Amino acid sequence: MSEEKIIEVLKNAGKPLKTKEIAELAGMDSKEVSKIISKLKKEGKITSPKRCYYSV
Known part of the structure; x- marks a missing residue:
């Protein structure tokens, strides 16, 4: 599933990443990633330590 893929990428990066x-x-397509990131943020699964950057 793409949500799990994004969480996995963030875990492996070890630092906040841009969309x-x-x-x-x-x-994946960046527009699709943006939608999934919004959903994951609402669910509290990922955070945004600074504007436009995301981490687990």
């Missing part, structure tokens, strides 16, 4: 970087590492 574009997450999309490249996950091999």
